[in-house]
Amino acid sequence: MTDLNRTPALSPQQFHILLALTDEDRHGYGIILEVADRTGGAVRLGTGPLYTAISRLAATGLIEETSRRDRDDERRRYYRLTTAGREALKADASRLEALVTQARRKGIRSAPAKGRG
Amino acid sequence: MSATLAASFARRAYSSLLRLHPASRAGYGSQMASTFDAVIDRAAARGSLAVLATLVTESAGLLASRASSPLPATPRTPLMRNITQDVRFALRTFKRRPGFTAAVIATLALGIGANAAIFSVANAVLLQRLPFKDPSRLVMVWQDATALGFPRNDSTPADYFDVAASVPALESTGAVTYVSFNLVGPGEPELVNGLQATSSLFQTLGVQPLVGRGWRADEDTPGNRLAVLSYSLWKRRFNADPGIIERTVDLSGNPYTVIGVMPEGFEILDPAVLILTPLGFSADRKQDRGSHFIDVVGRLRPDATVTLANAQLRALAERLKVEHPQTNHATGMYAVPLLDDYVGDARTALIALVVAVGCVLLIACVNVANLMLTHAAGRAREMAVRTALGADRRRLVRQLLTESLLLAFAGGILGVVVAAQSFGLLSLLIPRALSGLSHVTLDPRVLLVTTALAVLTGLLFGIAPAWRASRVETAMSVTRSSRGVLGSGTRFRSALVVTEIALATAVLIAAGLLVQSFRAVRAVPLGFEPAQVLTMRTSLPRRTYADPAKRTQFVEAVLERVRQLPGVTSAGIGSALPLVWKGGTAGFIPEGVPIDRSLHYDANNRTASTGYMETLGFTLKSGRFFDSRDSATGAPVGIINETMARQYWPNLDPLGRRFKYDGPESPWRTIVGIVADTRVMGIERPTRAEMYFPIAQSSENWMWPRDMAIKTTGDPSSFVRAASEAVWAVDRDQPISNIDTMDEIVARELKERQLQTTLMTTFAGLALFLAAVGIYGVLSFMVTERTAEIGVRLALGGHPSGIRARFVWRGLSLAALGLAIGLVGAFWGTALIDRLLFNVRAHDWRMFAVQAAVIVIVCLAAAYLPARRASQVDPITALRNE
Numbered sequence: 001m002t003d004l005n006r007t008p009a010l011s012p013q014q015f016h017i018l019l020a021l022t023d024e025d026r027h028g029y030g031i032i033l034e035v036a037d038r039t040g041g042a043v044r045l046g047t048g049p050l051y052t053a054i055s056r057l058a059a060t061g062l063i064e065e066t067s068r069r070d071r072d073d074e075r076r077r078y079y080r081l082t083t084a085g086r087e088a089l090k091a092d093a094s095r096l097e098a099l100v101t102q103a104r105r106k107g108i109r110s111a112p113a114k115g116r117g
Numbered sequence: 118m119s120a121t122l123a124a125s126f127a128r129r130a131y132s133s134l135l136r137l138h139p140a141s142r143a144g145y146g147s148q149m150a151s152t153f154d155a156v157i158d159r160a161a162a163r164g165s166l167a168v169l170a171t172l173v174t175e176s177a178g179l180l181a182s183r184a185s186s187p188l189p190a191t192p193r194t195p196l197m198r199n200i201t202q203d204v205r206f207a208l209r210t211f212k213r214r215p216g217f218t219a220a221v222i223a224t225l226a227l228g229i230g231a232n233a234a235i236f237s238v239a240n241a242v243l244l245q246r247l248p249f250k251d252p253s254r255l256v257m258v259w260q261d262a263t264a265l266g267f268p269r270n271d272s273t274p275a276d277y278f279d280v281a282a283s284v285p286a287l288e289s290t291g292a293v294t295y296v297s298f299n300l301v302g303p304g305e306p307e308l309v310n311g312l313q314a315t316s317s318l319f320q321t322l323g324v325q326p327l328v329g330r331g332w333r334a335d336e337d338t339p340g341n342r343l344a345v346l347s348y349s350l351w352k353r354r355f356n357a358d359p360g361i362i363e364r365t366v367d368l369s370g371n372p373y374t375v376i377g378v379m380p381e382g383f384e385i386l387d388p389a390v391l392i393l394t395p396l397g398f399s400a401d402r403k404q405d406r407g408s409h410f411i412d413v414v415g416r417l418r419p420d421a422t423v424t425l426a427n428a429q430l431r432a433l434a435e436r437l438k439v440e441h442p443q444t445n446h447a448t449g450m451y452a453v454p455l456l457d458d459y460v461g462d463a464r465t466a467l468i469a470l471v472v473a474v475g476c477v478l479l480i481a482c483v484n485v486a487n488l489m490l491t492h493a494a495g496r497a498r499e500m501a502v503r504t505a506l507g508a509d510r511r512r513l514v515r516q517l518l519t520e521s522l523l524l525a526f527a528g529g530i531l532g533v534v535v536a537a538q539s540f541g542l543l544s545l546l547i548p549r550a551l552s553g554l555s556h557v558t559l560d561p562r563v564l565l566v567t568t569a570l571a572v573l574t575g576l577l578f579g580i581a582p583a584w585r586a587s588r589v590e591t592a593m594s595v596t597r598s599s600r601g602v603l604g605s606g607t608r609f610r611s612a613l614v615v616t617e618i619a620l621a622t623a624v625l626i627a628a629g630l631l632v633q634s635f636r637a638v639r640a641v642p643l644g645f646e647p648a649q650v651l652t653m654r655t656s657l658p659r660r661t662y663a664d665p666a667k668r669t670q671f672v673e674a675v676l677e678r679v680r681q682l683p684g685v686t687s688a689g690i691g692s693a694l695p696l697v698w699k700g701g702t703a704g705f706i707p708e709g710v711p712i713d714r715s716l717h718y719d720a721n722n723r724t725a726s727t728g729y730m731e732t733l734g735f736t737l738k739s740g741r742f743f744d745s746r747d748s749a750t751g752a753p754v755g756i757i758n759e760t761m762a763r764q765y766w767p768n769l770d771p772l773g774r775r776f777k778y779d780g781p782e783s784p785w786r787t788i789v790g791i792v793a794d795t796r797v798m799g800i801e802r803p804t805r806a807e808m809y810f811p812i813a814q815s816s817e818n819w820m821w822p823r824d825m826a827i828k829t830t831g832d833p834s835s836f837v838r839a840a841s842e843a844v845w846a847v848d849r850d851q852p853i854s855n856i857d858t859m860d861e862i863v864a865r866e867l868k869e870r871q872l873q874t875t876l877m878t879t880f881a882g883l884a885l886f887l888a889a890v891g892i893y894g895v896l897s898f899m900v901t902e903r904t905a906e907i908g909v910r911l912a913l914g915g916h917p918s919g920i921r922a923r924f925v926w927r928g929l930s931l932a933a934l935g936l937a938i939g940l941v942g943a944f945w946g947t948a949l950i951d952r953l954l955f956n957v958r959a960h961d962w963r964m965f966a967v968q969a970a971v972i973v974i975v976c977l978a979a980a981y982l983p984a985r986r987a988s989q990v991d992p993i994t995a996l997r998n999e
Contacts, residue, residue, distance in 0.1 A: 046179070075151035
């Protein structure tokens with residue numbers, strides 16, 4: 001059963017970051033590219049919001065830094081989704097799904113997709 | 118500004134902002150910088166504007182996420198917390214006063230942007246480092262034939278050898294002359310410009326080929342077919358293949374052996390020069406003092422100065438006047454530093470623009486100061502309240518400091534955008550000789566200095582009154598209304614406004630004089646009709662067209678085809694189009710007229726086919742244009758212009774009289790026509806005596822047929838294809854270049870002056886606008902400050918019109934004082950731009966009067982608005998608020 005009272009819910013940025021890390025470990029710029037790519041450019045993470053979210057996710061143990069280093073740029077750090085992170089992502093996805101289901105029951109339908117989406 | 122430069126600027130800006138970000142302090146700093154680098158690199162691929170846009174959004178994101186950062190992890194130091202508070206508070210203040218914020222930022226952005234742009238251009242031109250060894254020791258040596266109308270004339274072979282031998286101040290000299298080649302294979306045939314140069318040129322410039330070698334002194338022989346390629350040609354045509362050395366290339370039908378490639382960025386005298394070949398002189402040619410086609414470059418000895426070189430050149434010229442009176446009697450010689458020679462008159466224009474834009478920046482700073490003072494005065498009460506609540510005075514001052522810095526920073530970033538936008542246009546200010554070397558890029562130093570000035574202004578005028586305000590007796594200020602705390606500042610602010618008006622007056626007058634000059638230049642009768650004329654160059658290769666009959670044949674065959682094209686009304690070919698080739702003169706002797714010793718018998722000489730003068734719209738004053746009678750076998754004839762007729766046949770009708778040119782053995786030529794003067798040497802240069810000969814009757818090198826002109830009924834540029842095909846139908850290998858309409862050629866001639874005028878006018882408008890805003894601001898402030906007083910006056914029976922007049926009078930008296938100072942300044946300052954003026958005197962009193970009137974009217978309007986507000990004060994409301 002999904003707990004709709006679960007707090008705190010992930011912020012949209014955090015959700016995107018966790019989602020970006022589900023299939024492979026990535027560095028900050030890699031995350032920006034993956035998110036932009038996946039959303040067709042609709043979501044562009046700035047470095048400020050990105051690292052605010054990353055620092056928060058790392059502090060709460062949802063992601064962790066790997067020991068992998070990049071030959072192109074020494075400063076880069078790769079991040080991995082932890083088990084807790086995967087659980088949190090699942091839980092938040094379910095929470096969102098449940099919310100959407102409830103909205104549907106009330107007759108709220110998403111508007112037809114516009115543009116390139 | 119190049120994208121790379123913008124990117125490095127963005128990185129620095131971002132990394133300084135980064136320190137404020139909590140995630141950065143939590144150890145994510147270097148990753149963030151790395152990520153930002155990647156983001157900015159991608160933006161850089163889309164250009165410098167994309168970089169700046171990215172910087173702005175990223176900075177905003179950084180500040181926003183910093184404020185909303187959920188990071189509780191690191192405890193903040195009190196200092197950091199205070200700074201955070203200050204920034205947040207400042208942003209709130211700006212939000213509350215969007216008008217004030219926008220005014221300050223826009224003023225700063227315009228001031229900083231315009232300055233960064235103009236200074237960057239000035240930097241690129243005036244402080245250009247030429248790509249030669251010790252470029253400051255390089256000079257050009259010119260002949261001064263002012264008496265003949267050529268103050269900057271080419272040298273002759275014999276004079277060059279004298280300069281090389283008899284001027285000890287020059288340790289080495291090189292001679293060059295321009296040539297062009299038809300470069301055949303690989304790829305399409307192409308007309309390339311080249312230089313013939315003596316081997317000493319390499320040593321004089323201190324530059325050796327990057328690949329291969331230059332030629333040696335013993336290879337300086339006439340017609341020696343060696344070639345050194347420019348880097349760009351080597352890369353473009355030969356894929357930068359080092360194996361090109363010792364291979365042969367076909368230049369105008371002759372095989373040349375490539376022996377070297379010059380280094381990248383090496384451009385001499387003309388950015389279009391792509392090939393260097395040896396310049397050699399036959400024994401006869403070495404004695405030649407009549408053909409002026411040599412440009413002389415010299416290198417000063419380390420201990421010599423230009424002044425010394427000039428003294429020695431003068432002595433040499435005097436000696437030659439005596440030894441060779443026939444050729445050198447009117448010839449002086451002088452040296453000019455190479456960079457000065459390249460920059461030419463552009464220097465005066467740039468300096469004038471720098472001064473004008475500096476005035477705009479000063480006005481902008483004064484305005485910002487005014488805005489800050491008004492702003493601070495309005496907040497005196499707020500400061501008092503905060504002090505009463507226990508705020509440390511230093512904190513209050515720092516609060517204002519933060520605001521000033523944020524405003525200056527925002528103004529600076531926007532200024533960069535303004536500057537970057539204008540570089541495309543401003544690069545037109547770079548003289549042609551430097552266009553291959555100079556690229557206008559945003560000079561970080563300029564940006565730094567202008568931004569620093571803006572910040573300093575903000576601080577000085579934002580803090581000083583704030584500091585005073587924060588010391589005000591608390592109880593008094595809190596209980597009183599917001600007025601009156603800074604009453605004594607009004608005098609200071611008035612002084613600022615006076616300064617603004619004075620500066621604006623000077624810039625306005627300078628702009629007015631330039632506009633007037635531009636009008637005068639445009640009004641100069643050209644003597645030809647540029648509308649609907651297409652021109653194209655068909656330089657005939659020397660080898661294949663050595664026979665004069667063949668050249669005439671080519672001209673006639675091409676013209677016959679072109680004239681048959683539908684939509685073509687006439688066509689002709691000549692040796693030099695007006696405004697395109699400005700040199701080319703020869704001596705002549707009139708028949709049966711006593712020789713006047715005070716005159717130089719020297720005139721521009723050009724050749725023309727039939728139909729050429731008609732096509733260009735020359736006006737025939739008497740006689741006829743050239744026609745089919747003027748063939749190689751026909752009687753030798755010529756057409757002269759009115760200046761030549763007037764100067765050399767005074768009070769006579771030259772029509773039907775004869776003259777000969779280029780030596781006593783040439784035939785007498787009958788004058789068959791006199792045409793009205795044309796501005797062939799430049800719109801701003803006086804017309805010289807000019808003579809025209811039929812193509813079929815001339816065979817000298819520079820009299821070869823070259824430029825075709827075609828008069829059309831429709832859009833001339835739509836005839837390019839058809840006309841080119843007509844040329845190729847006659848000679849398939851003939852290259853065609855320099856395709857222009859005559860209108861474009863005239864426009865190019867005016868381009869630089871037009872741009873200078875436009876910029877100066879823009880700056881003047883900006884200065885005037887800002888000054889008006891200044892007057893408006895200071896009077897508005899006075900009205901606000903004296904609302905209660907006005908209320909009392911009105912309540913006691915004062916008339917609103919009297920109140921209005923008082924404030925308008927106040928505004929006008931400020932304007933009058935500023936105007937007086939400005940007029941004096943302009944009187945002195947316009948002497949600076951004297952060289953840029955044309956048919957207008959620098960101290961033209963009418964211009965001074967007109968611009969003074971403009972200033973008065975604008976100031977009147979700016980003063981009227983607050984004055985009207987004062988007269989509409991409701992006494993009851995005003996007194997109740999007290």
